[in-house]
């Protein structure tokens with residue numbers, strides 16, 4: 067038996083191969099949204115009812131973008147719409163060009179104040195109005211539930227009543243307004259630079 071055929075040397079190669087496979091698999095998993103499943107489970111119940119994520123998304127999630135809205139089309143922004151998703155969902159989007167199944171997107175609405183600052187007419191977000199939530203559903207899980215369809219769960223929550231959605235029928239309360247974004251899976255992607263590398 068040649069000296070390099072000791073058991074230790076014979077195991078070295080398979081161990082190296084297994085280690086590499088494990089490393090590759092773990093590397094692939096790192097682009098999967100690690101937190102997505104647990105957040106999904108706290109947001110969607112077995113019947114498809116949707117509740118607000120009970121996490122500190124302002125601190126722990128990624129801001130996709132903020133919309134400043136001048137409702138009167140003159141005096142600066144009257145509202146701010148800031149859109150959040152989990153970091154894992156953002157990483158998945160960057161790699162795959164779409165959000166993963168069970169991804170949760172939150173759009174927070176706030177009123178705004180506007181004033182003449184040294185930069186110009188500046189507007190900034192103030193008190194809460196509510197949250198729009200979309201939950202990706204690639205499997206058509208809740209076909210008979212009024213808040214699910216077209217690849218998403220859809221819900222709105224008033225700041226004054228965050229425990230329960232104010233929405234009953236996404237087709238009449240959400241979808242029509244999102245038709246211009248249909249080709250992008252119903253999302254207004256243009257304001258979310260973080261989704262591009």
Ligand code: HEC
Nearest residue numbers: 133147173198199200220221222233239240243252253254
């Ligand atoms: C009056 C039209 C209108 C209605 C009704 C509406 N949306 Fe939207 N939604 C928009 C527009 C336009 C944007 C992006 C610009 C903005 O926020 O003003 C948007 C953005 C969003 C976003 C951020 C992600 C994205 O698509 O870019 C979420 C989440 C969202 N809407 C969910 C909902 C849900 C859920 C409902 C129903 C409960 C709903 N929307 C109803 C027009 C609407």
